[in-house]
Amino acid sequence: MPPVDSTTSTSAESNTCPDNAQLPLSPSPRSYSPESSGLGSPFAVVGTPPRGQARAQITTPSESFSGTLSPEEISPIDIEAKHKLRSEALLKSQSQSAKMPAPVNVLMVGTGEYTTGFVGAGASTSDKKVGVVGLTMFDLRRRGKVGELSMVGVNGKKYPAIREHLEKNISQVYNGLDVSFKSFPADDTVDPGSYKAAIDRLQPGDAITIFTPDTTHFPIALYAIQRKIHVLITKPATKTIEEHQHLIRESRKHGVFVFVEHHKRFDPAYSDARAKAQKLGDFNYFYSYMSQPKSQLETFQAWAGKDSDISYYLNSHHVDINESMVPGWKPFKVTASGSRGCATDLGCVPGTEDTITLMVDWIKKSDPSKVATGVYTSSWTAPQKAGVHSSQYFHYLGSKGEIRINQAKRGYDIADDETGGVIWHNPFYMRYAPDEEGNFGGQSGYGYVSFEKFIDACNKLNAGEITLDELDKRGLPTLVNTAATGAILHAGRVSLDEKRTVYLEENEGVWRLGCACRRP
Ligand SMILES: NC(=O)c1ccc[n+]([C@@H]2O[C@H](COP(=O)([O-])OP(=O)(O)OC[C@H]3O[C@@H](n4cnc5c(N)ncnc54)[C@H](O)[C@@H]3O)[C@@H](O)[C@H]2O)c1
Incomplete structure (x- = not known):
């Protein structure tokens, strides 16, 4: 694993407080009047x-x-x-x-498993055979919440196969759902920089979603933010806390919303548990485990182990759940360890970890004598036929009670001669069955809800009905509300690379990796 790149921001920058002052959105170029439509009054x-x-x-x-x-x-x-x-x-x-602005136009950046479900030769073998982002956006367009859709990837030669895949597996399944989109680069072109041309085509107040390898999140998000485009970034938002803080400052400067797609926050059981944890006294201990089968290493071969690790990919979920559960606490010390052997045997680059554990010490903000421990483990070398795509559970211990959640097996299993064995399904995440009218019917799945919350927020911001500060206060996974998670994940990578414990420092909401010798 190459050392983490932290050169994008100086330490002086990372010591600077973000400007939390609310910047008004520019007079909306999106505002739309009957006259400007050419339809003319009195219609x-x-x-x-x-x-x-x-x-x-x-x-x-x-x-x-x-x-x-x-x-x-x-x-x-x-x-x-x-x-x-x-x-x-x-x-x-x-x-x-x-006054009603047009629904937000959305550019989807990345055309891989999460956006289209199309991976190389065909549909993914995971639980996301038709992806999540594209299907959700096509349905939100049907419901009038988004306007024009476009996609940008690196290799335009994939588009004919992607279009065929979406037509067959989405349009023909859900009442002819419109799966059309503008695409970049052209069908005969390979260009990793084409996201710039695709973003340049948008107007201020439009939005992008980013599902690309982790190292590319920062430059793509920054390019969009500086053009006043709202951004949804998959987790991890960025690989370094300096990049995360830089995006916070830039998003405030340009008055745009940046949402980190931590969809586990909208899992009904996890969200209920987060609320109930508030009544269980002081945080004492959190343990989580999340894994996916080895086949994901093939899907992610372009970046797994090279550009990112399993902790950024899966620990990010439970670290964020823990952070959002304990607003009165902050992390201060991170030690990571990783196991190796399986991923490299499967062809990953030397050094790729199979399973990573982060051990994190937290202190209570109002009483630093109180300390809690978080242990977060994730793996992408789980067995192929474990019956679930994602194992996922946690145990939270408070001074007055505890919570245990195992969301891998949700009481719904199917035995199928063709696949062999029993498979536990999770329709609470993405429910792919059509509704009684034949339309896509999974609007209540937390995989979908997460995007709808982002789109609703963009439309409300464009209409001047809400402010960025209000969105932060609502506890949505904004950049501000996920900074400690970003610091923990970055510290975990540094701990692995430098084989040491890493301390975290926070000053009025601005996080940085601290000196090895400094303790709170
Ligand atoms: N697949 C999942 O289940 C899942 C779930 C949640 C989050 N994520 C996150 O999604 C990201 C990876 O996306 P994926 O799962 O679709 O993986 P993937 O490897 O299937 O697809 C990655 C896509 O990114 C595109 N890409 C790479 N560089 C680009 C650039 N410069 N401009 C435009 N596109 C570029 C590639 O062309 C490819 O289409 C990771 O950050 C991962 O943590 C994935």
């Missing part, structure tokens, strides 16, 4: 995107009148008053429509 346009006019609903003035007149208002007839009331209601309705 009112309801919820219409400027570039997706096919979805526009056009109403006449009388249809758009929403004021209710009681019999007393009509009789005795005061024609003048009635007309005044009608025209006031009409004006109000038109001005509301005029």
Whole structure:
């Protein structure tokens, strides 16, 4: 494993507090009026995107009148008053429509397993055969929450096969769901820099999702943020805490929302447990385990062990759950250990860890004499036919109680002669069965909910209905609310590479890896 690159930000930068002042969004270039649509007054346009006019609903003035007149208002007839009331209601309705911004346009960056379910030769053999991001975005477009969709990858030659895969496995399964999208680079081109041209095509207030190898998250996110584009980054947000802090500062400067896709926060059992933990006294101990089968090493061969490790990939889930469970505590010391042998036997680069354990000490912010321990283990060398794609469980011990959750086997198993053996399914994450009308019906799965929360927040920000500070206060996995997780994951990598314990320092919300000799 090459040493972690921490050259993107100086230590002086990492000591700088982020500017938490709320920057207003620029006057919305997304605001859309009937006149600008070319439809002209007196027609009112309801919820219409400027570039997706096919979805526009056009109403006449009388249809758009929403004021209710009681019999007393009509009789005795005061024609003048009635007309005044009608025209006031009409004006109000038109001005509301005029203020309504178009639904956010979304560029999906990365066209691999999580976005399309297409991996090299065909559909993934994991539980995400048709992916998560693309399907969710196509369905959110059907529901009017997003506008235009586009995708950007590295190798445009994959697009004909990806389109065929989406047509066959999504469109033909869910009532002809529209799976069209603009693509970058062109179908005959290979270009790792084409994300820039694809982002340049967006307007301020549009959004991107990033599902690419971990080292590429930072430059892609930064390029988008500096163009006032909202960003959803898969976990881990970045590989170093300096990059994480830099994105916080830039996102505030440019007034855009950055959401880290920690979907386990929306798992109903995990989310309930996080709330219940608040009543179980002081944090004392957290243990978690998460694993995926060896076949993932083949899917991720382009980056597994080279650009990132299993701790960034899977420990990120439970470290974030722990961080979000104990807002009154902060981590201060990280020691990592990793096992090796299986991944390298399977062809991964020398040094690739199979299983990584992070041991983290936490202190109570209001009483540093109180200390808790977190142990987070993850592996990508689990058996091929363990019956689940992701093993996932944790044990939380507080001073007044404990919580145990095992979410791998959720009480739903299928035995199938073709696959052989029993498989435990998790429709609470992605439910791929169509609804009674034949449409995609998995809107309540936490894999979907996570994206919908991001899209709703972008639309509300664009409409001026919410601020970035309010989104942070809601406890969503924003960059600000995931900084300690970023610091722990980075410290874990440094601990492995330098074979030492790494201390963490935090000053008014700004995190950095501390000096080996400093203790809180
Ligand atoms: N697959 C999962 O189950 C899963 C779940 C949650 C999060 N993630 C995260 O997703 C990321 C990997 O995505 P994946 O799982 O789809 O993996 P993948 O290896 O199947 O796909 C990676 C994609 O990134 C693209 N890419 C690489 N460099 C790029 C660049 N410069 N510009 C545009 N595209 C680029 C590749 O072309 C490829 O399409 C990782 O950060 C991982 O932690 C994956």
